[in-house]
Amino acid sequence: MTRRTNPKLSDVARTAGVSLATASRALADPELVKAATRERVREVAAMLGYVPHGAARALATRRSRTIGAVFPPVDNPIFAAATQALAHDLAAAGYTLLLATHEYDPAGELGATRALIERGVDGLELVGMDHDPALFELLSRSGVPYELMWSLDPSGHHPCVGIAHRFASIRITQHLLDLGHREFAVIAGFTAHNDRARERLVGVREALAGRGIELRAERVFETKFSAPHGRRAFIELLGRAPGFTALVCGNDVLALGALTECVRRGIAVPQAISIAGFDDIDMAAEVTPALTTVRVPGAEIGRVAAARMLARLAGDEVPRQEEVPAELVIRQSTGRPPA
Amino acid sequence: MTRRTNPKLSDVARTAGVSLATASRALADPELVKAATRERVREVAAMLGYVPHGAARALATRRSRTIGAVFPPVDNPIFAAATQALAHDLAAAGYTLLLATHEYDPAGELGATRALIERGVDGLELVGMDHDPALFELLSRSGVPYELMWSLDPSGHHPCVGIAHRFASIRITQHLLDLGHREFAVIAGFTAHNDRARERLVGVREALAGRGIELRAERVFETKFSAPHGRRAFIELLGRAPGFTALVCGNDVLALGALTECVRRGIAVPQAISIAGFDDIDMAAEVTPALTTVRVPGAEIGRVAAARMLARLAGDEVPRQEEVPAELVIRQSTGRPPA
DNA sequence: ATAGTGTCTGCAAGCGTTTTCATTCACTGA
């Protein structure tokens, strides 16, 4: 069997007995062509199993109907939720998601972004504010519309949708302060190249400073976002500067790691130590004790980002910044400090 | 400021004082052009901020350097892990991932697949064996190389990489049988259009049948893969046909939902009820009691799928089927049944 | 009859690359 090449539009046109232009219009701008012709073309297309050639179309129309997204690892549940929402909502509007990830490194992110732009994405979704200046330059040169997800831009310069990390962090810290805690420790994500991690840490510091409490340097540990790393960080803190009664974690995954270690060691949570997370991933409500955290609506961010991008591509105006609510969720992992 | 259009290759060529052909070669086939010329072209390209136009290149070369993947919701941690691995490994080889998802529905999957093929993907990754016949027809018509991930094809017809779900399910059920359990219940994922869910359920039935035990219909509940759904299913089973001492779940997310409800109700796990999951997501090891489960190496599946696809695109032969190991992981959520 | 008005269709010029084929040019060896 000879591997016959896929039928192209000219084949459809010829078989249907119309010109290339008419065939194109019959499929793309149905109202421009007489009903009978249109039907004939469509039937022939279906019969031949015609599949449009996206690259050719993209070349002619200068649009790829493709949106790029550059994420840190999407196996982080919160990014997975956003990716899912993004892919789903874009697909509903006829767009497809080109996904690239990086390991929280500026070089990887820049390369990934460049790859997406080369693929001709119509728009680009990025995470956070911290980016290589070369990335912003690339963005403005290429003229691709973009959105920064997750954070809000203090400079008001970039279109973005996200939450106020620092403020949310202040609130959860105040919750612990209000419970009576004075001895704090923090397991943060790496703050280099990550404004979310940084702002959350700053939030803790500010909230404490507001009550005249200083966060001791040896009570802060930066690590990778994973449960095992969270556990190890907790062990490290316990060894290095014990005596804290409240542990604020950079995200839920880290908090769950710390929580597991507590269970393992028989440290009562929250009676001996209170633990707070950030993100409110699905599991936060499922573990015991359920985790006090800040709900970061990842899926909602993905949805809003998709909607904003689609609106912009349709020529509509959207607010420069869009804040989604980050709600404090008090569960069982935080309580009064031991007397 | 006039929005100057992006420089194209002809601009680079003119500025560098060479022909279009030479410019193209200088960037793509460096060895074909004299070192001096090559350098000049490259410098000009960098200076002008030239970014190749992917659609034009794809049209000319008939390759997009893009791989499509169609997943069920990627916010399921196990699929998220595979997506991450896939995107990462493809990127390392200069390919980008076009991601589409669906809600476990054949129509959505078919549409998503068609969209990817229209985008001109060089290869396609799908999940599982259950697909609309129209999808397979589309696949063979278009001639796009594809891989089925997650399962193994009993017919040996399709290229695939995955695990033997039924066998793994039999093993974890036998583990429970060996502990002395005789009263089983199952929370399964929806088995329609999902061979993994179906095979896992069949595995439980077969293992029980092997010991002369029948799985009662009212002890089986199919539901959506989410922790809340798992919890509700558990409550339903408890109300409908109590008395089971072993609960086998279609995946870890369902199992964690059931586990949470046990903790909530003070049902001792594993003393009163043993719970087994499937997948070994990160959280399985973090909860208390830690979950007995089958390790499905999602990231590994993604890696192997990427490697196989890249090899095939490079013209290499790969084995038609590749099985990745699915290991039984015995933790604390399973034990002897109550006397 | 004639001009005027739409509606439908076709021609052909792009879109920005890659790649085949031919050409030029500087060498080489006889």
Next chain:
DNA sequence: TCAGTGAATGAAAACGCTTGCAGACACTAT
């Protein structure tokens, strides 16, 4: 000196689609 060789370059033809423009045609209003 001259054909022969190989390396470097250029001209131009694809790749498969969209779309501006103009023509053909059937009407209607004058």
